[in-house]
Amino acid sequence: MEPLRDKKIVGSLLREIARLTASIRKEAVRIMEVCGTHTMTLHRYGLKPLLAEAGVEMVSGPGCPVCITPDSYHEAALDFLTNRDDVILAAFGDMTRVPTRMGSLQRAVPAPGSRLRIVYSPGESLEFARRNPSRDVVFFGAGFETTIPSIGLTVREASRERIGNYSVLAALWLIEPPLRALCEAGEVKIDGFLYPGHVSAITGRKPFEFIPAEFGLPGAIAGFEPADILLGLKSVLEQIRDGKPGVANAYGRVVRPEGNVKAQKLMASLFEPRDAVWRGLGLIPRSGLSLKKSHARYDAVIRHGLALRDESSDLPGCRCGAILRGAASPPECPLFGSKCRPDSPHGPCMVSYEGACLIHFKYAGKGGNRARTKTGR
Amino acid sequence: MCLAIPARVVAAGPGSKGRIDYLGTKINADLSLLEDVRVGDWVIIHAGFAIAKLDEAEARQTLEILRQMAEPDPSGTGPAAPKRHPSRRP
Amino acid sequence: MREFIDRTVLPVLGNRYLQGLPDASRVGRDIVFTTDGYVVDPLFFPGGDIGSLCVNGTVNDLVVSGAVPRFLSLAVILEEGLPFDDVRRVLASIGKAARAAGVAVATGDTKVVRRGQCDKMFITTSGLGWAVGRPDPRRIRLGDKVLLTGTLGDHSLAILAARGEFGLESAVKSDCAPLTFLLPLWKKGVRWMRDVTRGGLATILSELAEGLPFAIRIEESLIPLSRPVRAAAEILGIDPFYMACEGRAVLIAPQAAAGRILDHIRSFGAGRRAAVIGEVGLKPGRPGEVLCETSAGGLRLLEPLTSELLPRIC
Numbered sequence: 003m004e005p006l007r008d009k010k011i012v013g014s015l016l017r018e019i020a021r022l023t024a025s026i027r028k029e030a031v032r033i034m035e036v037c038g039t040h041t042m043t044l045h046r047y048g049l050k051p052l053l054a055e056a057g058v059e060m061v062s063g064p065g066c067p068v069c070i071t072p073d074s075y076h077e078a079a080l081d082f083l084t085n086r087d088d089v090i091l092a093a094f095g096d097m098t099r100v101p102t103r104m105g106s107l108q109r110a111v112p113a114p115g116s117r118l119r120i121v122y123s124p125g126e127s128l129e130f131a132r133r134n135p136s137r138d139v140v141f142f143g144a145g146f147e148t149t150i151p152s153i154g155l156t157v158r159e160a161s162r163e164r165i166g167n168y169s170v171l172a173a174l175w176l177i178e179p180p181l182r183a184l185c186e187a188g189e190v191k192i193d194g195f196l197y198p199g200h201v202s203a204i205t206g207r208k209p210f211e212f213i214p215a216e217f218g219l220p221g222a223i224a225g226f227e228p229a230d231i232l233l234g235l236k237s238v239l240e241q242i243r244d245g246k247p248g249v250a251n252a253y254g255r256v257v258r259p260e261g262n263v264k265a266q267k268l269m270a271s272l273f274e275p276r277d278a279v280w281r282g283l284g285l286i287p288r289s290g291l292s293l294k295k296s297h298a299r300y301d302a303v304i305r306h307g308l309a310l311r312d313e314s315s316d317l318p319g320c321r322c323g324a325i326l327r328g329a330a331s332p333p334e335c336p337l338f339g340s341k342c343r344p345d346s347p348h349g350p351c352m353v354s355y356e357g358a359c360l361i362h363f364k365y366a367g368k369g370g371n372r373a374r375t376k377t378g379r
Numbered sequence: 380m381c382l383a384i385p386a387r388v389v390a391a392g393p394g395s396k397g398r399i400d401y402l403g404t405k406i407n408a409d410l411s412l413l414e415d416v417r418v419g420d421w422v423i424i425h426a427g428f429a430i431a432k433l434d435e436a437e438a439r440q441t442l443e444i445l446r447q448m449a450e451p452d453p454s455g456t457g458p459a460a461p462k463r464h465p466s467r468r469p
Numbered sequence: 470m471r472e473f474i475d476r477t478v479l480p481v482l483g484n485r486y487l488q489g490l491p492d493a494s495r496v497g498r499d500i501v502f503t504t505d506g507y508v509v510d511p512l513f514f515p516g517g518d519i520g521s522l523c524v525n526g527t528v529n530d531l532v533v534s535g536a537v538p539r540f541l542s543l544a545v546i547l548e549e550g551l552p553f554d555d556v557r558r559v560l561a562s563i564g565k566a567a568r569a570a571g572v573a574v575a576t577g578d579t580k581v582v583r584r585g586q587c588d589k590m591f592i593t594t595s596g597l598g599w600a601v602g603r604p605d606p607r608r609i610r611l612g613d614k615v616l617l618t619g620t621l622g623d624h625s626l627a628i629l630a631a632r633g634e635f636g637l638e639s640a641v642k643s644d645c646a647p648l649t650f651l652l653p654l655w656k657k658g659v660r661w662m663r664d665v666t667r668g669g670l671a672t673i674l675s676e677l678a679e680g681l682p683f684a685i686r687i688e689e690s691l692i693p694l695s696r697p698v699r700a701a702a703e704i705l706g707i708d709p710f711y712m713a714c715e716g717r718a719v720l721i722a723p724q725a726a727a728g729r730i731l732d733h734i735r736s737f738g739a740g741r742r743a744a745v746i747g748e749v750g751l752k753p754g755r756p757g758e759v760l761c762e763t764s765a766g767g768l769r770l771l772e773p774l775t776s777e778l779l780p781r782i783c
């Protein structure tokens with residue numbers, strides 16, 4: 003593992019990348035990293051400025067489930083936690099901080115006897131249901147194909163064990179539709195893509211094949227260590243240089259071309275596609291998943307009669323949508339650094355550890371809006 | 380959405396319940412999404428579930444490519460000496 | 470919390486002792502006074518318990534404020550129905566920790582409240598010490614070194630492990646310990662020190678840097694981390710820079726004295742993994758910033774923690 007973070011190796015790869023970009027053109031090559039975890043790695047290791055020096059400008063894409071899940075899901079979760087007695091709402095940590103018109107889950111005061119539990123795994127929430135048979139447990143989760151099979155497994159297990167007090171409020175998103183919407187919008191000038199390595203571990207290369215085939219753009223599936231990302235970018239640049247766009251696999255040790263067929267079959271057996279509204283991208287047909295009727299009793303919306311308004315609800319002035327599309331950068335949002343800060347976030351882009359705005363704020367300063375004062379935060 | 384780590388399987392079963400070891404720390408891992416997992420295999424763990432097996436031959440190949448890249452740069456340029464402040468962009 | 474203090478507490482109570490909101494206040498010419506509440510859950514964790522915590526936490530506040538800890542007050546609130554054995558264990562722990570730190574519990578109080586009115590046990594300790602030094606950030610200069618007395622985050626992880634959260638099985642032990650071995654450093658040239666508690670190293674350094682005309686530059690590869698913390702941080706996606714400790718300090722020392730100071734710290738068991746982790750500098754780095762050179766070679770800015778430390782899924 004160590005070589006994947008080694009300074010000398012990273013330096014060599016950056017020099018390779020600089021040589022490639024110099025041979026391609028004079029201005030920066032723009033590559034979109036789709037996955038929020040890639041964005042996180044780039045920033046956490048300080049790679050973005052180094053890549054900029056090497057001629058590559060990274061643009062953050064829509065692969066952050068916490069960022070693109072509309073308020074309506076959080077509000078449904080809040081409704082459950084604050085208005086139903088003696089229930090347990092189990093959620094991934096990031097989801098609990100997202101601010102909505104009704105506040106955030108973290109700050110919510112639960113109804114009498116009810117509790118919010120942060121979980122690392124959806125399996126833990128099923129365990130809460132087993133241990134508290136007299137309390138209703140709802141797992142509130144958002145995810146792409148990396149996480150969907152795991153959430154599905156808890157539903158299957160609950161069904162097999164006849165666990166009656168468990169259900170899932172799930173904001174499940176598919177990776178291909180927003181990429182297609184992005185390419186078709188033509189709004190962003192992108193020269194190539196860095197594809198998510200762990201989504202690909204499940205889906206294989208198929209979701210991305212339309213991009214070189216229909217739009218002539220190169221891309222590479224990459225892992226999440228610094229060297230993995232740089233190997234992926236190197237591959238994209240080589241495709242540009244050679245005029246041969248495709249879906250390269252720079253994460254061969256984890257990703258098989260066909261993906262994880264067992265996981266795909268599980269998803270198909272439990273879920274069906276639905277039209278879904280994405281924060282910032284609007285309605286995208288067949289871009290989300292919901293539980294099939296056969297498992298409707300594990301759908302918390304149906305089970306508990308939760309109101310799930312399917313509408314986008316950006317706060318006024320909030321440019322999260324444009325930022326997710328890669329059409330704007332965080333400092334270009336009027337709320338950034340002033341009304342929208344990590345301690346008082348407005349949109350999910352400032353909440354998620356992978357949110358473009360939080361990362362920009364945390365790792366690269368606060369842009370033009372910053373006023374350093376001594377009088378504390 | 381993709382936070383996951385490579386870890387070694389130290390217990391596989393009963394059923395799909397497993398246990399993995401990462402740098403000496405152990406956690407439970409559900410192995411339902413994979414076929415034929417044995418103790419000693421390396422898997423990728425995401426949110427308590429194993430989502431893929433690590434291909435050791437491919438891993439070795441990647442490490443070899445990287446090791447070769449660690450050769451010193453004859454031109455003497457590159458980011459050996461930092462550095463540009465993180466907030467500055469070209 | 471900071472807002473609450475600024476808006477609600479200070480307008481009513483504000484006085485010269487509270488100015489700057491120090492962890493410990495100098496009252497009288499040489500007396501340093503501090504207080505803290507302890508509500509840790511669970512009460513017992515690998516490497517410590519609420520008893521050792523309430524002693525060492527307050528002792529350490531005095532040490533980093535330049536005082537030799539001498540006396541503690543101990544106010545205990547117990548929930549009705551708490552097993553007597555637990556109370557006994559905690560008291561034994563308090564006694565042991567007090568002896569190790571060289572302090573005497575000089576006054577105390579116990580209350581029992583009805584079941585449900587407090588969570589098992591709440592403890593408040595106040596501490597009194599004699600000043601032997603004074604932390605002074607205004608004396609910090611370019612080229613001063615930043616030292617860390619040991620590994621980060623072990624206490625934070627010990628609590629997680631003890632709560633049985635996330636099914637983690639870890640060999641971690643809390644770093645809860647007295648920092649009294651640092652006291653002689655006040656006469657050996659150290660400029661400033663803080664214990665690395667809530668918010669972690671990044672938060673502590675950010676708070677210091679905020680008031681400096683310099684940047685603080687640290688190197689990630691120099692930060693000591695225990696194997697259990699390294700592992701759990703990667704599994705759960707928690708950043709060790711933000712994980713709390715209860716027996717670690719960060720110090721600023723002049724370059725010329727740094728070697729001697731490091732030797733002193735390393736001569737004690739709790740300081741055996743102490744290291745110089747950075748320096749006070751500029752360019753790269755702007756006044757008030759904490760800049761970190763990452764293990765892969767790039768630079769990133771460290772900001773203070775602004776909310777709860779949560780495990781990541783993404």
